[in-house]
Each structure stands twice: as C-alpha cells, then as structure tokens.
Amino acid sequence: xxxxxxxxxxxxxxxxxxxxxxxxxxxxxxxxxxxxxxxxxxxxxxxxxxxxxxxxxxxxxxxxxxxxxxxxxxxxxxxxxxxxxxxxxxxxxxxxxxxxxxxxxxxxxxxxxxxxxxxxxxxxxxxxxxxxxxxxxxxxxxxxxxxxxxxxxxxxxxxxxxxxxxxxxxxxxxxxxxxxxxxxxxxxxxxxxxxxxxxxxxxxxxxxxxxxxxxxxxxxxxxxxxxxxxxxxxxxxxxxxxxxxxxxxxxxxxxxxxxxxxxxxxxxxxxxxxxxxxxxxxxxxxxxxxxxxxxxxxxxxxxxxxxxxxxx
Amino acid sequence: xxxxxxxxxxxxxxxxxxxxxxxxxxxxxxxxxxxxxxxxxxxxxxxxxxxxxxxxxxxxxxxxxxxxxxxxxxxxxxxxxxxxxxxxxxxxxxxxxxxxxxxxxxxxxxxxxxxxxxxx
Numbered sequence: 035x036x037x038x039x040x041x042x043x044x045x046x047x048x049x050x051x052x053x054x055x056x057x058x059x060x061x062x063x064x065x066x067x068x069x070x071x072x073x074x075x076x077x078x079x080x081x082x083x084x085x086x087x088x089x090x091x092x093x094x095x096x097x098x099x100x101x102x103x104x105x106x107x108x109x110x111x112x113x114x115x116x117x118x119x120x121x122x123x124x125x126x127x128x129x130x131x132x133x134x135x136x137x138x139x140x141x142x143x144x145x146x147x148x149x150x151x152x153x154x155x156x157x158x159x160x161x162x163x164x165x166x167x168x169x170x171x172x173x174x175x176x177x178x179x180x181x182x183x184x185x186x187x188x189x190x191x192x193x194x195x196x197x198x199x200x201x202x203x204x205x206x207x208x209x210x211x212x213x214x215x216x217x218x219x220x221x222x223x224x225x226x227x228x229x230x231x232x233x234x235x236x237x238x239x240x241x242x243x244x245x246x247x248x249x250x251x252x253x254x255x256x257x258x259x260x261x262x263x264x265x266x267x268x269x270x271x272x273x274x275x276x277x278x279x280x281x282x283x284x285x286x287x288x289x290x291x292x293x294x295x296x297x298x299x300x301x302x303x304x305x306x307x308x309x310x311x312x313x314x315x316x317x318x319x320x321x322x323x324x325x326x327x328x329x330x331x332x333x334x335x336x337x338x339x340x341x342x343x344x345x346x
Numbered sequence: 347x348x349x350x351x352x353x354x355x356x357x358x359x360x361x362x363x364x365x366x367x368x369x370x371x372x373x374x375x376x377x378x379x380x381x382x383x384x385x386x387x388x389x390x391x392x393x394x395x396x397x398x399x400x401x402x403x404x405x406x407x408x409x410x411x412x413x414x415x416x417x418x419x420x421x422x423x424x425x426x427x428x429x430x431x432x433x434x435x436x437x438x439x440x441x442x443x444x445x446x447x448x449x450x451x452x453x454x455x456x457x458x459x460x461x462x463x464x465x466x
Binding site for chain 2: 117226229230
C-alpha cells in the first residue's frame with residue numbers, strides 16, 4: 035500500500051513534489067480511507083446527550099455535503115481551467131468536512147444510520163450520504179439551491195463561507211473533540227474559500243456593466259435564504275447549551291460585518307430581496323427542502339442505491 | 347494549438363512574448379500566461395512546476411495555489427509573467443552550451459568535502 039509513497043531523501047531538492055506524504059502532520063486525519071475518525075477521541079463529553087450531538091453533527095455535515103455537491107457540479111463547466119480546479123478544490127474541502135461530520139453523527143448515535151442490505155460494505159458516513167431521503171437531510175436550504183452562472187457561484191461560495199467560517203471559529207472550542215478538530219481544520223479551508231470568492235466578488239462588481247449586473251442579480255437571488263442561516267433550531271440551541279455546538283444567532287453580527295466589508299470594497303449595496311419564508315414554519319433544518327434537493331439526491335445517490343453491495 | 351512546447355528537450359517554455367522566434371496570435375484575447383515556481387516543504391529552492399493563465403498578479407498566485415499545491419507540495423509560491431522571462435533559444439543551444447562540455451577542470455571534483463557539509 036505504501037509502495038508509491040516517496041520516502042527517500044536523495045532528491046528532495048530536485049522537485050517540489052518530493053517529500054510528499056512523508057510523516058506529514060498536515061494529514062491530520064491520516065490517509066487511511068477505512069476509518070475517518072481513526073486516532074481522534076470519540077468519547078461523548080460528559081453530560082452531553084449522544085443523540086442530540088449526532089443530530090447537530092448531521093446538520094453541519096449535511097450543509098457541507100449538499101454544498102459540496104452543488105459546487106462539484108461546476109467541474110468541467112467553469113469559465114477556465116484554473117477556476118474549474120479552484121471550485122473543485124472547494125467542493126473537495128467541504129466533502130472532507132462532510133465525511134468527518136457524518137462519521138461523527140453515526141459514531142455518536144448509530145440509530146441515525148439507515149439500514150442497508152446485509153453484506154453492504156458501505157461505511158456509516160456513506161450510508162448517511164447515499165441512503166437517506168430528502169426529508170431526512172438537515173442542511174440549510176441555501177446549500178441546495180440549483181446553480182446559476184459564475185456570478186452565482188461566486189456569491190454562493192462567499193455567503194456560505196462567511197457564515198460557516200464564523201461558525202467554525204467558535205466551534206473550535208467545542209467540548210466534543212471531533213467537532214473541535216473538524217472546526218480547527220475547516221477554518222483554514224473556509225478562510226481560503228472566502229478569500230477566493232471575495233476576490234471574484236470585487237472583480238465582477240468592478241468589471242464590466244454586464245459582470246456587475248450578473249453579480250447583483252446573483253446576490254438578489256441568494257439573499258432570501260441568507261437570514262435562515264442564522265435561525266436557531268432547537269437542536270442547535272441544545273448543542274450550544276451543552277457546550278458542543280454554536281448557536282447560529284450568535285455569529286450573525288460577525289458574519290454580517292465581514293459581508294459588509296466585502297460589499298463596501300465592491301461598492302455593492304446590501305440586497306433588499308425579502309426573506310423566503312419556511313413551509314408551515316419549517317425550513318431546511320426541519321427536513322423541509324425544495325425540489326432542487328430531490329433532483330440533486332436522485333443523481334447523487336443513484337449509483338450507490340443501484341449497487342448497495344458494491345465495492346468501490 | 348497550445349501555447350507551450352516541450353520540443354527540443356528544454357522543458358515547457360512559452361512560445362509567445364519571448365524573443366525566440368515566431369509567436370502564435372491567439373484567435374481571441376485571453377489571460378496572459380504565468381510561470382509558477384514552488385518551494386517544497388524541505389526544498390531549498392523554488393522549482394518551476396508549470397504555467398497557468400490569470401488576469402493579474404494576485405489571481406495568478408491564487409490559481410497557482412489551486413492548481414499546483416493541492417497535494418500539499420509547497421510552502422512558498424512565486425509567479426512571474428511568462429513574457430517577462432528572457433529565454434535562451436534552442437537554435438543557439440550549441441554556441442551557448444557545447445563549449446562547457448569538455449572543461450572538466452571547472453568541476454570542483456578535486457576537493458574532499460566533509461560529510462557534515464550539506465547541499466553540495
């Protein structure tokens with residue numbers, strides 16, 4: 035298994051790529067694809083309700099999974115090769131966060147994992163990703179909206195990463211070791227996503243009339259679901275009270291301040307598009323999703339569901 | 347047709363904007379080409395790893411990070427506009443490099459290098 039891993043020092047100065055994977059602390063969670071939580075303390079902190087922790091991890095994990103899949107749809111479709119790879123990298127970062135968070139949910143409460151046919155080799159995080167129905171997903175509705183143009187991708191990544199970064203900065207001090215570790219790793223990833231998107235935001239806003247028109251249109255289209263990101267669901271309130279989670283309402287001020295900085299740099303006013311209401315008061319965190327998520331899951335899950343015993 | 351050529355064994359070099367012969371004018375305007383140099387974790391020097399397109403300095407740096415350091419290759423990146431590089435031409439290979447081929451006395455092979463001197 036380690037045949038391909040470069041372990042010699044002989045030509046370490048010859049190539050920027052030598053030394054790769056050698057006792058590298060950067061791979062905090064290892065390169066082992068068997069157990070994503072290997073080496074991390076997964077004991078439930080004292081006084082924390084395990085099912086509540088699992089429900090909270092599922093929310094954060096589903097946000098990352100659904101957003102990751104949306105961004106991954108840009109692969110081979112971005113305006114140029116370099117941004118294609120940049121968006122793919124962002125999608126992969128989020129997929130990595132999703133994997134750890136879904137694995138955390140399954141480890142804390144095995145009953146959240148759907149039953150698979152006997153003999154299925156799918157690990158719990160895969161079972162959660164590929165064998166749940168849309169109404170079992172707990173992601174915010176913002177993450178599932180169907181893609182638009184590149185300006186839409188820019189605004190989408192900007193708003194999402196500003197919000198999630200503000201959340202993860204606080205989640206680093208979670209009493210749950212896994213959530214704290216995921217947040218510590220995620221903060222660096224999200225800071226880059228934000229930087230990347232903010233730069234394009236300013237560029238498009240200050241570019242041509244057409245690029246600015248598209249950017250403002252994208253902001254108006256995504257704006258109605260921005261306030262929902264800061265709603266506090268009962269699961270999040272409980273997780274925050276237990277010291278393992280972050281109350282979304284508590285990061286609103288920081289997130290809005292960051293967003294205002296970007297808007298000011300781009301000379302774009304805040305959108306006046308009204309907030310989109312929930313359905314009978316229920317939103318993404320309650321399992322209430324729109325048709326775009328159903329369509330997305332149908333595609334995303336089709337292969338895994340057709341071959342539940344498949345080896346990948 | 348590609349902007350790059352590895353013809354002549356000199357590695358990929360830009361064909362446009364360098365004084366090495368006829369360039370090819372792209373059919374439509376596109377971002378200029380940048381050469382990317384990455385210093386590895388334990389490497390001493392920045393090493394040329396490839397090229398990319400970008401609109402300006404900062405974008406070139408971000409693109410280089412995304413394209414060339416996604417497998418944890420580097421701790422430092424340089425980018426430079428390809429048309430800012432003056433390159434030797436394959437045509438002048440012989441006058442440039444052949445004369446040094448038989449001057450063995452220029453190699454410091456007659457010194458004993460202590461074991462504890464690194465990077466020699």
